[in-house]
Amino acid sequence: MTVHHSDISGFYKLSVQERRRIVSEFAGLEGGEAQELSVTGSLSELVADKMIENVISTLEIPVGIAVNFRINQKDYLIPMAIEEASVVAACSNAARIARASGGFTSESSDPIMIGQIQIIQYDDYERVKTTILREKEKILKLANTRSRTLSSMNAGAKEIEVRILNDPNRSIVVHILIDVRDAMGANVVNSMCEAVAPYIEEITGCRTNLRILSNLTPHRVARSRAVFRKDLIGGEEIARRIVRAYEMADVDPYRAATHNKGIMNGIDAVLLATLNDWRSAEANAHTYHTVSGHLSLTRYWLTENGDVAGEIEIPLAVGTVGGSTNTVKKAAIFRKILGVGDSAEFSRVLAAVGLAQNFAALRALSAEGIQKGHMSLHARSIAISVGAMGEEVDAVSQAMVLENNVSMTRAKEILEAIRSGKN
Ligand code: MEV
Numbered sequence: 001m002t003v004h005h006s007d008i009s010g011f012y013k014l015s016v017q018e019r020r021r022i023v024s025e026f027a028g029l030e031g032g033e034a035q036e037l038s039v040t041g042s043l044s045e046l047v048a049d050k051m052i053e054n055v056i057s058t059l060e061i062p063v064g065i066a067v068n069f070r071i072n073q074k075d076y077l078i079p080m081a082i083e084e085a086s087v088v089a090a091c092s093n094a095a096r097i098a099r100a101s102g103g104f105t106s107e108s109s110d111p112i113m114i115g116q117i118q119i120i121q122y123d124d125y126e127r128v129k130t131t132i133l134r135e136k137e138k139i140l141k142l143a144n145t146r147s148r149t150l151s152s153m154n155a156g157a158k159e160i161e162v163r164i165l166n167d168p169n170r171s172i173v174v175h176i177l178i179d180v181r182d183a184m185g186a187n188v189v190n191s192m193c194e195a196v197a198p199y200i201e202e203i204t205g206c207r208t209n210l211r212i213l214s215n216l217t218p219h220r221v222a223r224s225r226a227v228f229r230k231d232l233i234g235g236e237e238i239a240r241r242i243v244r245a246y247e248m249a250d251v252d253p254y255r256a257a258t259h260n261k262g263i264m265n266g267i268d269a270v271l272l273a274t275l276n277d278w279r280s281a282e283a284n285a286h287t288y289h290t291v292s293g294h295l296s297l298t299r300y301w302l303t304e305n306g307d308v309a310g311e312i313e314i315p316l317a318v319g320t321v322g323g324s325t326n327t328v329k330k331a332a333i334f335r336k337i338l339g340v341g342d343s344a345e346f347s348r349v350l351a352a353v354g355l356a357q358n359f360a361a362l363r364a365l366s367a368e369g370i371q372k373g374h375m376s377l378h379a380r381s382i383a384i385s386v387g388a389m390g391e392e393v394d395a396v397s398q399a400m401v402l403e404n405n406v407s408m409t410r411a412k413e414i415l416e417a418i419r420s421g422k423n
Contacts, residue, residue, distance in 0.1 A: 006345075017038075017046045021057045066266075069352065080269035080291065082265065089361060101226065105222040110219070111368065115157075115189040115214070117176070120208070125170070128172055135343060149190050158179055218288070221313055226309075226352070260285060267314075267350050268282065274331050376397065383415070388415050
């Protein structure tokens with residue numbers, strides 16, 4: 001089959017090799033490029049093809065270990081999968097500074113998720129609300145038939161709330177609050193919502209529409225705290241600047257987006273290494289200000305002796321059961337390295353990582369600026385991308401940083417010069 005259009009019927013039925021051949025032809029891939037796509041590393045084509053649809057290959061990204069973490073008196077080595085240079089180094093560095101004051105103190109709430117059922121056709125809000133709340137126990141019981149495991153743990157659906165929204169047709173929304181224990185919870189929450197929606201229609205005579213979990217989890221949060229000594233971060237002036245940087249993020253959405261992005265650099269990297277849903281973590285974190293009232297997920301202040309104290313409060317819905325971790329061997333190994341026993345401990349570690357990552361960024365921004373550290377690491381990846389190998393990588397990248405000219409063109413020139421013995 002030769003195709004030059006994208007409406008390929010039955011693409012999903014083809015073998016991975018056949019799909020690769022079609023895509024290679026469509027995109028005009030050279031022989032070597034198509035061959036490269038067939039190298040799948042430790043995640044075999046067979047497994048990948050069962051995980052998602054229309055698979056043609058897999059993608060490797062580096063996994064580094066953040067060191068120095070001490071959280072609630074326990075030491076952790078933290079695997080981080082990320083393509084961005086300097087994240088792992090910055091995180092480890094902030095953890096080293098926090099460690100000098102005893103490390104991070106983290107805590108987590110119960111793992112309560114919200115399932116939403118939208119009601120779109122009704123006569124009287126108060127009547128619908130009263131009916132639903134009157135039938136609360138029956139609705140919860142029905143929801144709990146969807147998970148014997150949670151019920152046997154005295155978890156599962158616990159509470160019901162009814163809200164009215166300000167959308168053009170004033171939807172009513174039923175919230176089911178569900179304790180999902182060690183799961184991320186998406187599957188069980190969605191199943192429970194779908195199970196109770198027909199009953200809600202029956203008792204209210206209304207029509208329901210959406211039945212889905214909310215990725216905003218204000219009842220499932222983690223907090224972490226640490227002190228960063230002023231003598232380890234460049235002195236009192238830098239300490240004061242760090243607090244000023246945080247204050248800006250808490251009032252300015254343009255800065256808050258970047259500030260919180262830096263926090264998620266760390267958290268997403270751990271979630272990716274352990275193959276957890278980092279998109280839901282992103283959605284959760286970036287919407288949290290709508291219920292917390294704070295644009296910044298972190299907060300900093302000066303202690304009596306001028307050190308910087310920092311704290312993060314972040315909603316985190318992460319699981320240690322279910323999900324893809326166990327399908328992909330390496331992800332399971334990375335979780336073993338991480339050494340978290342349950343989802344609550346996982347969220348406490350993630351909160352500490354987020355705080356460390358954020359502190360590292362604010363410290364660099366308040367002192368030498370972000371580019372200095374970034375540039376030398378960025379220069380290394382540019383050197384590698386133009387083909388530098390072994391000792392050439394350092395030679396090319398150091399030369400570019402010295403010249404303050406980090407670019408592919410310059411990297412190629414320097415590499416050629418080295419190889420022709422001119423350097
Ligand atoms: C870059 O990926 C993240 C930072 O921009 C975060 C920040 O500005 O706080 C450095």
